[in-house]
Ligand code: NIG
């Protein structure tokens with residue numbers, strides 16, 4: 341496929357640039373007035389229109405006059421397998437109840453788990469597929485999906501099998517994360533070790549046997565899993581080769597960052613709460629800091645301090661956190677807008693954080709996350725726009741016009 345007359349070809353990072361830190365995050369290489377050639381699902385070549393090679397002039401072409409071509413969004417943190425939405429909690433939230441209060445009143449993760457336990461694998465697959473398709477139409481073409489609404493061996497495995505079906509069904513990379521340590525089921529309220537033993541001795545061996553997960557996650561937070569409990573679970577996961585990506589510092593500074601770094605986490609996600617110590621712990625690690633501003637927007641909790649993380653040279657990624665409780669949206673365009681509007685990231689920083697660094701947080705940045713010769717041709721063509729910054733500026737609008745997956749038009 342040949343795309344010509346592109347107003348701006350965005351995110352031309354060199355092949356060896358696998359993650360962006362500090363001031364590099366603000367550098368978004370763009371080629372104006374360009375052409376782009378895709379072949380066998382890969383990015384084959386690109387250049388300026390004024391030196392368009394006559395050797396490819398005979399190929400059928402897509403005219404992108406006035407439009408930009410972006411690498412697809414890489415959404416490295418989602419919970420899109422769930423049985424039902426939770427808008428009954430929406431009214432409670434509007435009345436002023438906090439996330440913790442709603443959970444204590446029978447809402448929250450346990451509410452979702454009860455519903456998921458009663459749903460069939462087919463039902464879960466169908467509804468998650470609808471969500472994923474909608475995300476792809478909005479420009480996303482790589483996702484991580486977590487379990488964590490099962491909370492029994494049977495239902496956690498059911499969720500992970502649904503994720504595997506999504507992997508088989510969609511032409512995009514999908515990573516599966518095992519998150520049984522999302523909340524303690526009611527019957528283990530006073531027997532935390534009993535549930536942890538179930539995770540370690542029963543769930544993990546079965547999941548490893550079926551090769552159902554790529555990563556392991558723990559909701560390390562006051563009222564959920566303690567630092568010591570998190571450490572135990574991450575160490576057990578490591579025995580099966582599962583690297584951690586953990587929910588850290590969402591509601592409080594809890595020691596989650598320290599335990600994550602100690603266990604060589606690929607990413608620490610949320611960090612709405614942080615302090616100098618959080619930053620110092622992360623300074624000497626390769627761990628990616630994944631920020632989820634739609635969650636702050638919806639819950640009304642603080643936005644993460646993206647600027648301090650970037651200033652400290654940490655690799656910052658942006659993701660949606662799409663889930664029925666804290667972020668009922670999988671729209672990466674809105675995440676990028678919030679990154680700019682609420683976290684004061686520059687458009688270039690937010691776009692890099694949502695593409696190359698998102699790919700890095702799923703360990704796929706060798707093949708995805710930028711427009712680089714030899715990488716997979718997963719991209720989107722915008723509607724006509726005056727500038728790149730117009731995409732995050734025009735929040736709530738959809739500037740994604742045409743979606744290309746593996747070098748072929750998928751939508752638009
Ligand atoms: O990332 N914090 C934990 N997990 C989700 C919310 C889950 C839920 O409320 O259902 C999150 O925000």
Ligand code: FE
Nearest residue numbers: 417419587661
């Ligand atoms: Fe989450």
